[in-house]
Amino acid sequence: MSYSQFLSHVCMPHAVFLQLKTSSKSNAGSSLGHCSKVPRNVNLEKLRSGYLFPEISRHEFEHLQKNPNASLIRLGIGDTTHPIPDTITQAMAEHVRGLSTIQGYRGYGAEQGNMALRKAIAGKFYQDMGIKADEIFVSDGAQCDISRLQLLLGPNVTVAVQDPSFPAYIDSSVVVGQAGELEEETGKYRNITYMNCGPENNFFPDLSTIPRTDVIFFCSPNNPTGHAASRQQLKQLVEFAKANGSIIVYDSAYAAYIRDGSHRSIFEIPGAKEVAIEISSFSKFAGFTGVRLGWTVVPEELKYSNGFPVIKDFNRIVCTCFNGASNIAQAGGLACLSTHGYQALHNVIDYYMENAKILVDGFESLDLNVYGGKNAPYIWVHFPGSNSWNVFSEILEKTNILTVPGRGFGPAGEEYIRISAFGQREQILEASRRLKVYL
Amino acid sequence: MSLMNNLSTSMISSSSSGFLAPISFNSSRTQSVTVPPKIINIVKCVSTPQEQQTTYKTKVSRNANISKLQAGYLFPEVARRRAAHLLKYPNAQVISLGIGDTTEPIPDVITSAMAKRSHGLSTLDGYSGYGAEQGEKALRAALASTFYGNLGIEEDDIFVSDGAKCDISRLQVVFGSNVTMAVQDPSYPAYVDSSVIMGQTGQFQKDVEKYANIEYMRCTPENGFFPDLSTVARTDIIFFCSPNNPTGAAATRDQLTRLVKFAKDNGSIIVYDSAYALYISDDKPRSIFEIPGAKEVAIETASFSKYAGFTGVRLGWTVVPKQLLFSDGFPVAKDFNRIVCTCFNGASNISQAGGLACLSPEGLEAMQEVIGFYKENTKIIVETFNSLGFKVYGGQNAPYVWVHFPGRNSWDVFSEILEKTHIVTTPGSGFGPGGEGFVRVSAFGHRENVLEACRRFKQLYN
Numbered sequence: 001m002s003y004s005q006f007l008s009h010v011c012m013p014h015a016v017f018l019q020l021k022t023s024s025k026s027n028a029g030s031s032l033g034h035c036s037k038v039p040r041n042v043n044l045e046k047l048r049s050g051y052l053f054p055e056i057s058r059h060e061f062e063h064l065q066k067n068p069n070a071s072l073i074r075l076g077i078g079d080t081t082h083p084i085p086d087t088i089t090q091a092m093a094e095h096v097r098g099l100s101t102i103q104g105y106r107g108y109g110a111e112q113g114n115m116a117l118r119k120a121i122a123g124k125f126y127q128d129m130g131i132k133a134d135e136i137f138v139s140d141g142a143q144c145d146i147s148r149l150q151l152l153l154g155p156n157v158t159v160a161v162q163d164p165s166f167p168a169y170i171d172s173s174v175v176v177g178q179a180g181e182l183e184e185e186t187g188k189y190r191n192i193t194y195m196n197c198g199p200e201n202n203f204f205p206d207l208s209t210i211p212r213t214d215v216i217f218f219c220s221p222n223n224p225t226g227h228a229a230s231r232q233q234l235k236q237l238v239e240f241a242k243a244n245g246s247i248i249v250y251d252s253a254y255a256a257y258i259r260d261g262s263h264r265s266i267f268e269i270p271g272a273k274e275v276a277i278e279i280s281s282f283s284k285f286a287g288f289t290g291v292r293l294g295w296t297v298v299p300e301e302l303k304y305s306n307g308f309p310v311i312k313d314f315n316r317i318v319c320t321c322f323n324g325a326s327n328i329a330q331a332g333g334l335a336c337l338s339t340h341g342y343q344a345l346h347n348v349i350d351y352y353m354e355n356a357k358i359l360v361d362g363f364e365s366l367d368l369n370v371y372g373g374k375n376a377p378y379i380w381v382h383f384p385g386s387n388s389w390n391v392f393s394e395i396l397e398k399t400n401i402l403t404v405p406g407r408g409f410g411p412a413g414e415e416y417i418r419i420s421a422f423g424q425r426e427q428i429l430e431a432s433r434r435l436k437v438y439l
Numbered sequence: 440m441s442l443m444n445n446l447s448t449s450m451i452s453s454s455s456s457g458f459l460a461p462i463s464f465n466s467s468r469t470q471s472v473t474v475p476p477k478i479i480n481i482v483k484c485v486s487t488p489q490e491q492q493t494t495y496k497t498k499v500s501r502n503a504n505i506s507k508l509q510a511g512y513l514f515p516e517v518a519r520r521r522a523a524h525l526l527k528y529p530n531a532q533v534i535s536l537g538i539g540d541t542t543e544p545i546p547d548v549i550t551s552a553m554a555k556r557s558h559g560l561s562t563l564d565g566y567s568g569y570g571a572e573q574g575e576k577a578l579r580a581a582l583a584s585t586f587y588g589n590l591g592i593e594e595d596d597i598f599v600s601d602g603a604k605c606d607i608s609r610l611q612v613v614f615g616s617n618v619t620m621a622v623q624d625p626s627y628p629a630y631v632d633s634s635v636i637m638g639q640t641g642q643f644q645k646d647v648e649k650y651a652n653i654e655y656m657r658c659t660p661e662n663g664f665f666p667d668l669s670t671v672a673r674t675d676i677i678f679f680c681s682p683n684n685p686t687g688a689a690a691t692r693d694q695l696t697r698l699v700k701f702a703k704d705n706g707s708i709i710v711y712d713s714a715y716a717l718y719i720s721d722d723k724p725r726s727i728f729e730i731p732g733a734k735e736v737a738i739e740t741a742s743f744s745k746y747a748g749f750t751g752v753r754l755g756w757t758v759v760p761k762q763l764l765f766s767d768g769f770p771v772a773k774d775f776n777r778i779v780c781t782c783f784n785g786a787s788n789i790s791q792a793g794g795l796a797c798l799s800p801e802g803l804e805a806m807q808e809v810i811g812f813y814k815e816n817t818k819i820i821v822e823t824f825n826s827l828g829f830k831v832y833g834g835q836n837a838p839y840v841w842v843h844f845p846g847r848n849s850w851d852v853f854s855e856i857l858e859k860t861h862i863v864t865t866p867g868s869g870f871g872p873g874g875e876g877f878v879r880v881s882a883f884g885h886r887e888n889v890l891e892a893c894r895r896f897k898q899l900y901n
Contacts, residue, residue: 033762034735037706038675040765041615044774051780079568084560092789093557099752100550107540107750107883111515140601140753140787147782151608151636154502155616171781175612214499245498274495289568290788291560292601303494304501313505319512320632321608326601326787327751328553 043177046189052167052408053077063396073431075359076402078223078377078420080287082351084332085344088286091335092328099327109324112315113138113295117330120337121295125255125280129267135299135311137318138333140292140325142253142281143168149249149277149296150176152310152317157214160193162205164224164409164416166251169217187411196412199371199382203227207236212244218266219251221258224409224418225380226372228262234269241275247302247310248276253294256285256349258375273299277310282329284377286336286345293329352377355428356421362432363419366439377421380406386415399434504638507650513628513869514538520853521863528861534892536820537863539684539838539881541748543812545793546805549747552796556789570785573776574599574756578791581798582756586716586741590728596760596772598779599794601753601786603714603742604629610710610738610757611637612782613774618675621654623666625685625870625877627712630678648872657873660832660843664688668697673705679727680712682719685870685879686841687833689723695730702736708763708771709737714755717746717810719836734760738771745813745838746806747797754790813838816889817882823893824880827900838882841867845876852878860895 049055056076064070098104112118118133126136139145146168155177161169173179173192180190188194193213195205203225218237220229229237241248248266255264263269266276281294298311335341360373369382383391388405395401395417404420406413421428510516517537525533559565573579579594587597600606607629614620616638622630634640634653641651649655654674656666664686679698682689690698702709711727719725727737742755759772786794796802821834824842832841844852849866856862856878865881867874882889 033764034703034732035706035764035766035768036675036702036708036736037766038614038618038708040767040769041613041774042617043615044613044777047777051777054780077569081566081568083562083566086561089557089561092560093554096550096553096557096789099545099553099748100547101544102885105542105544105748107542107748108538109751141784143784144782147612151612152502152505153499154504155638156503157499168781175778175781177616214497242495245496247497247499275497287560287566287568290570290785292784292787301494303496305496305498306501307494307496308501308506313502316505316508316512317636319515320629320636321605323602323604323753324751326753326790328557328789329787332557 043175043179046174046179046181047171048182051171052404055408056402056404059393059396060402063400067400070400073401073423073427073434075419075421075423075431076404078284079422080284080289081422081424082287082348084287084291085341085348087338087341087344088332088335091341092291092332095331096328106327109327109330111319111322111324112136113325114327114330114334117334117337118295120334124337124342125265126267126297129265130273131267131297131299135297137296137298137314138325138330139294139296139322140329141283141294142251142279144322145279145294145296146249146251147172147175148317148321149279149314150178151321152314153178153215153247158191158193159215159217160195160210160213161217161410162197162219162222163194163411164197164406164413165217166219166223167409169249170410187407194410194412197222197225197227198412199369202233203371204229204233204236207240210240212246214246216241216246216248217251218248219253221254221262221376222372223251223254223376224372224378224404224406224413224416226374226376226378228258228260228375231263231269234263234266238266238269238272238275242271245305246275248272250276250278251280252278253281254284254376255280256346257353257377259353260375262375267297267299273301275302277302282333282336285349286332287348288329288332291329291332293325293333351425352421355423355425358428358432359419359421362436366436368439373421379419379421381417381419383415383417388414388416391417395435395438399431399438401431401434504636507635507640507642508632509643512632513865516869517863517865520857524857524861531861532891533861533863534884534888534895535863536880536882536884536889536892537865539745540883541745541750541813542883542885543748543809545748545752546802546809548799548801548805549793549796553752553789553793556792560788567788570788570791572779572783572785573597574786575788575791575795578795578798581795585798585803586726587728587758590726591734592728592758592760596758598757598759598775599786599791600755600757600783601790602744602755603712603740605783606740606755606757607710607712608633608636609778609782610740610775611639613771613778614639614676619652619654620676620678621656621671621674622678622871623658623680623683624655624872625658625867625874626678627680627684628870630710631871648868655871655873658683658686658688659873660830663694664832665690665694668701671701673707675707677702677707677709678712679709680714681723682715682837683833684712684715684837685833685839685865685867685874685877687835687837687839689719689721689836692724692730695724695727699727699730699733699736703732706766707736709733711737711739712741713739714742714745715837716741717806718814718838720814721836723836728758728760734762736763738763743794743797746810747793748809749790749793752790752793754786754794812886813882816884816886819889819893820880820882823896827897829900834882840880840882842878842880843876844878847876849875849878856899860892860899862892862895
């Protein structure tokens with residue numbers, strides 16, 4: 001099958017398809033036709049490769065080309081697999097049918113989101129934390145919100161990220177112009193502070209070694225390591241931000257996976273409202289990876305150095321660069337937060353976490369050091385002394401299992417592999433079997 | 440009806456949205472809102488002085504680009520006035536011909552496809568997670584064949600999105616801060632505002648009501664709403680919308696040929712906004728790619744919003760031809776793809792299912808009916824203003840009527856119409872200094888409301 005047919009089958013990006021087809025043009029543009037006089041954005045030039053997950057897809061494609069009969073198990077890209085509970089899709093279908101009626105038709109919604117949904121999010125997740133519906137901005141997902149926040153913050157802020165971390169923080173930082181060039185030797189972009197997170201520091205940076213930055217991206221439960229920060233760690237983080245006058249962008253996309261009572265929201269920490277923005281998503285919580293729904297909390301108390309409320313500028317960005325999440329997705333979101341919906345979704349999460357347990361047990365039985373898998377659907381496996389892309393390739397070659405090389409999440413991800421726990425139970429069991437044999 | 444009741448209801452249109460955020464900043468959630476007797480043109484967001492001394496501030500500087508913006512985005516401002524008006528006259532039958540929001544139900548053939556997709560997500564076979572960020576293949580193919588059939592635009596030149604407004608900002612992110620841009624004057628405010636946010640502009644110059652470093656291409660009745668390109672300075676990017684929001688003018692083949700030549704000679708990139716193309720009633724081009732050579736100089740953005748009533752469903756697309764290259768030969772599509780993969784995660788799969796149904800033969804026919812309905816509204820509005828002796832533009836190829844009020848301040852006219860007839864319109868100056876002296880009347884609305892609005896216009900202006 002052709003690459004484009006493959007992509008349609010697995011619904012993955014065309015990033016490298018475009019690369020393969022047009023690479024010849026980029027070298028000889030002027031001889032092939034008109035070139036504009038518009039200079040390419042130097043920030044985009046700084047990006048060295050495609051975004052991580054399309055790169056994983058490319059490897060998948062190539063593997064399938066060579067091994068067309070391979071029974072591939074996908075534990076790479078963290079894509080949900082379980083059908084969405086009926087109660088939620090029924091709400092969406094009902095809303096949709098309403099759009100064909102006079103009473104039920106809705107045009108433009110509030111860019112900040114449907115007020116009923118904003119209230120439901122406030123009530124469900126931020127009860128007793130003093131976060132109001134007005135401080136919640138509904139979106140089409142955390143990845144999009146990260147970029148909108150970067151547009152908000154602009155090119156002249158400095159950022160810190162965990163190392164390893166979800167690639168969108170770094171990539172969006174480069175795109176917006178906050179970062180310098182990529183240093184080949186270290187694999188780090190200049191002007192970004194990388195906060196090492198590993199087993200040796202309990203996956204929490206030693207803040208005494210971290211220089212001040214304007215913005216600190218922090219994800220907990222963490223993608224890719226699976227670590228959920230403790231109250232103590234979060235208090236330290238908030239104090240650090242307060243002492244430095246920094247803004248934390250707290251990614252809580254996996255909060256629903258917490259099993260051990262760790263904090264779900266940064267706003268459970270006193271003082272956080274003055275220093276933090278929280279982003280979150282229905283993707284992993286509700287299987288909405290394709291439906292597209294998330295939210296960002298910007299407390300009114302969060303102020304720029306001149307006293308101007310950050311929320312006002314974020315609102316301006318949302319009104320100018322966005323036009324609201326789909327009202328259908330929002331109807332689904334509301335159903336997710338009903339008692340029935342919420343319970344049904346937690347059953348799905350339990351299912352994924354049972355998958356995670358199977359995978360963790362499997363790796364542990366091989367005497368490998370395994371992290372995560374307890375408060376997040378990701379397992380972070382250490383292969384000391386290894387090159388993670390090599391391990392990724394070997395696992396793919398020898399067991400037909402897709403994973404994600406830790407290096408894709410930052411230099412400190414080297415030697416690690418991320419295994420995601422989404423998938424059908426039989427596949428997880430089969431994957432566990434294959435890994436035990438191979439490893 | 441109290442303010443909070445009125446404005447906090449769940450599915451209220453965006454008209455009140457911008458209002459909701461600011462009201463809580465003044466900390467008092469009182470019911471009374473002072474409506475100033477004089478309507479001021481410029482609304483500034485300033486924090487209340489007493490808060491600055493007592494509350495904690497971070498040490499993060501506010502983004503200087505955003506601080507250049509003079510007021511809220513235009514349409515939330517209009518919504519704010521509408522809401523304030525409703526406070527003053529709680530029993531008024533306000534008719535909204537301001538924000539161009541669709542009002543008619545979506546045809547069944549489209550919603551049934553979306554309902555089916557929704558239900559399917561609850562099944563093993565029908566469940567889908569992340570989709571391709573560029574959009575579902577079937578939809579991209581259908582867009583290519585429906586709109587660009589014989590124009591040499593292929594499926595993989597098309598990027599499905601959650602709407603043109605979002606695409607405009609993503610395009611700005613692709614271009615970055617070091618490009619210059621030109622816009623029509625007047626124009627849809629998102630081009631200018633996104634340019635300011637990206638850092639492409641200088642400060643707002645109050646005397647001329649323009650941002651420094653943007654080339655404003657005046658479009659007036661005198662020049663047939665097409666700029667005199669011989670007076671336009673070279674810029675890297677040229678935003679061009681046809682049929683035009685707000686003037687309703689649709690560019691001729693000849694005009695677009697000149698525009699393409701201008702872009703080619705200058706090495707510029709046209710961002711062509713074709714969101715209203717299906718409203719064209721005559722033989723004006725519907726796509727920039729109908730013009731030979733356009734693929735080397737243009738990007739086209741489009742939307743299902745005004746065709747299928749998808750303003751809330753959220754679906755659009757952008758075409759970036761493979762032939763479009765930066766000055767170093769690098770394909771623009773590659774960078775756009777990278778942005779789409781990094782800053783976006785695809786349009787909602789349910790919306791995309793709806794989009795595919797829109798492009799079925801039955802769907803296309805159904806969309807044409809809805810478009811026809813709005814066009815009939817437009818005709819009624821045009822006739823009304825004509826009969827009252829106004830000079831009226833647009834309305835032929837777009838759902839907007841551009842009414843001239845010579846010598847008058849457009850926010851004043853807006854206020855007068857609102858005050859005296861309870862009709863919301865959009866003041867022309869909100870679209871740029873070239874809009875001063877005009878008011879945009881949009882033709883979306885239930886027929887009874889449009890007819891009633893026209894009755895009231897006749898009463899006011901007779």
